[in-house]
Amino acid sequence: MIIDGRPVEAISGRTRAVRNPASGEAVGDVPWGGPEDLERAVDAASRAFPSWSGLPARERASILVEASRAVDSRAEEIAGTLTGEQGKPLAEALGEVTRFGEQMRWYAEMADKIYGTQVPLGDPSLLGLTLREPLGVTGAIAPWNHPLTLARNKLGPALAAGNTMILKPATTTPLSTLAVVAAMHEGGLPAGVLNVVVGEGLGSEVVRHPRIKKVGFTGSTATGRQVMAAAAGTLKKLVLELGGSDPCIVLDDADLESAAAVITAGRFSNCGQTCRGIKRLYVQEGVYDALVDRLSKAVSAIEVGDGARPAVRMGPLHTAGQREEVEEQISDALDRGATLVCGGHRPEGHDFAAGNFLAPTLLADVDGDARVLSEEVFGPCLPIVRIHDLEEGLSEANRSRYGLGASIWTASMASAWRAARAFEAGFVWVNTAPSAYYQLPFGGTKESGFGRENGIEGLLDYTDVKSVVFGDLG
Numbered sequence: 328m329i330i331d332g333r334p335v336e337a338i339s340g341r342t343r344a345v346r347n348p349a350s351g352e353a354v355g356d357v358p359w360g361g362p363e364d365l366e367r368a369v370d371a372a373s374r375a376f377p378s379w380s381g382l383p384a385r386e387r388a389s390i391l392v393e394a395s396r397a398v399d400s401r402a403e404e405i406a407g408t409l410t411g412e413q414g415k416p417l418a419e420a421l422g423e424v425t426r427f428g429e430q431m432r433w434y435a436e437m438a439d440k441i442y443g444t445q446v447p448l449g450d451p452s453l454l455g456l457t458l459r460e461p462l463g464v465t466g467a468i469a470p471w472n473h474p475l476t477l478a479r480n481k482l483g484p485a486l487a488a489g490n491t492m493i494l495k496p497a498t499t500t501p502l503s504t505l506a507v508v509a510a511m512h513e514g515g516l517p518a519g520v521l522n523v524v525v526g527e528g529l530g531s532e533v534v535r536h537p538r539i540k541k542v543g544f545t546g547s548t549a550t551g552r553q554v555m556a557a558a559a560g561t562l563k564k565l566v567l568e569l570g571g572s573d574p575c576i577v578l579d580d581a582d583l584e585s586a587a588a589v590i591t592a593g594r595f596s597n598c599g600q601t602c603r604g605i606k607r608l609y610v611q612e613g614v615y616d617a618l619v620d621r622l623s624k625a626v627s628a629i630e631v632g633d634g635a636r637p638a639v640r641m642g643p644l645h646t647a648g649q650r651e652e653v654e655e656q657i658s659d660a661l662d663r664g665a666t667l668v669c670g671g672h673r674p675e676g677h678d679f680a681a682g683n684f685l686a687p688t689l690l691a692d693v694d695g696d697a698r699v700l701s702e703e704v705f706g707p708c709l710p711i712v713r714i715h716d717l718e719e720g721l722s723e724a725n726r727s728r729y730g731l732g733a734s735i736w737t738a739s740m741a742s743a744w745r746a747a748r749a750f751e752a753g754f755v756w757v758n759t760a761p762s763a764y765y766q767l768p769f770g771g772t773k774e775s776g777f778g779r780e781n782g783i784e785g786l787l788d789y790t791d792v793k794s795v796v797f798g799d800l801g
């Protein structure tokens with residue numbers, strides 16, 4: 328772990344092996360901490376807070392920029408670690424590391440632009456002000472699918488605004504996070520500002536801790552419910568970035584070539600394990616067969632294998648249990664009459680024997696009540712549904728209990744605008760890839776959670792507003 332600027336073992340001395348999902352082999356050991364280690368981390372973060380928050384914002388910004396450059400300088404090595412513990416192809420891992428530094432610098436530039444306001448109060452002898460103040464010690468809990476991106480979305484704004492932080496990565500992907508935070512300290516991040524703890528059950532300890540003022544949580548909707556319940560004890564501020572089942576509508580007038588390429592990447596990158604991946608596809612009948620045909624060719628051509636091999640475009644699922652769950656969801660759809668267009672099986676051969684591989688899968692003519700449409704599918708499977716028109720597509724898209732993102736492909740401005748307004752989602756993409764941008768707020772509605780990360784909104788959420796009224800000073 329990293330506590331008070333130094334790598335430390337768990338007080339208990341326990342460790343746990345981290346395994347490669349492509350081979351099952353151990354890629355390293357990680358300290359296995361407990362509540363006593365979290366206490367040390369909170370002590371360090373509490374000690375660091377007065378000096379970190381008291382720095383002139385430009386100085387804090389310079390330190391964050393230098394720390395981010397140190398991460399950049401070790402990007403290839405960290406990307407290798409990320410692929411080894413998570414399974415994603417090396418190119419995707421490298422992109423995740425380089426965007427980590429980019430976003431830190433974007434937030435560093437914001438550090439001296441956190442403004443309060445002066446507010447007229449109706450009585451000219453009074454001066455009303457709002458001040459924006461950092462919260463104190465904050466907590467971040469990240470999942471395994473994009474460990475660095477989802478840590479970065481919390482620590483970038485938190486640190487820029489003057490907070491200190493305890494970061495708890497997923498227990499199966501701690502090594503890349505530890506490598507990044509070690510690099511930030513080599514780059515000059517002061518001790519105690521950012522601490523990393525790893526261990527079973529530490530997430531809920533972070534949520535319950537009385538000295539932690541806010542928790543930024545990214546994970547499943549089921550865990551999000553537990554986090555919200557546990558946060559009630561200390562009335563902790565929360566941002567919950569939870570599961571998604573993002574719909575994509577393709578209308579008859581869409582550019583099919585671009586749509587097919589983006590949908591393929593948008594569903595199968597990171598082996599389908601992305602919260603904002605395209606998880607349900609609704610295609611208007613005039614282009615249905617043509618699009619299914621294009622997708623079938625593109626998806627069948629995806630090279631599957633160990634993400635460390637340069638030609639590989641899709642790695643294994645992260646855990647064996649997750650592969651079984653996706654297989655059950657596929658079987659349910661087939662039992663309800665769906666057509667298997669491609670995939671649906673475990674790839675065979677020596678290279679695939681020990682990993683959690685599943686061939687990229689397309690399901691056509693999927694029944695509206697199938698689990699692949701009502702549940703989040705966190706793996707390489709795309710269900711396709713035929714629709715008559717935009718209104719039917721919107722009504723099917725909005726049937727989900729999730730509301731993270733949604734996208735549409737159409738040449739009609741009127742259809743695009745209608746969809747942008749009607750989608751029940753926190754993010755809408757029109758004729759483009761469902762990417763997240765650190766400049767734009769990201770987050771969900773419905774059971775995809777609440778609060779926003781990224782953008783100015785994400786920064787301001789790491790501050791409290793204090794109202795101050797000055798009477799006559801004379």
Ligand code: NAD
Binds near residue numbers: 531568602
């Ligand atoms: P998860 O909920 O199992 O775990 C997420 C994190 O929470 C891990 O660090 C885990 O150790 C920790 N945790 C587990 N139980 C906890 C508890 N009771 N209290 C506090 N922390 C606890 O999720 P996962 O399987 O690691 O990640 C996949 C899920 O994350 C998917 O549902 C995906 O859609 C979602 N996700 C959402 C976003 C988003 O921005 N909305 C982004 C990425 C992933």
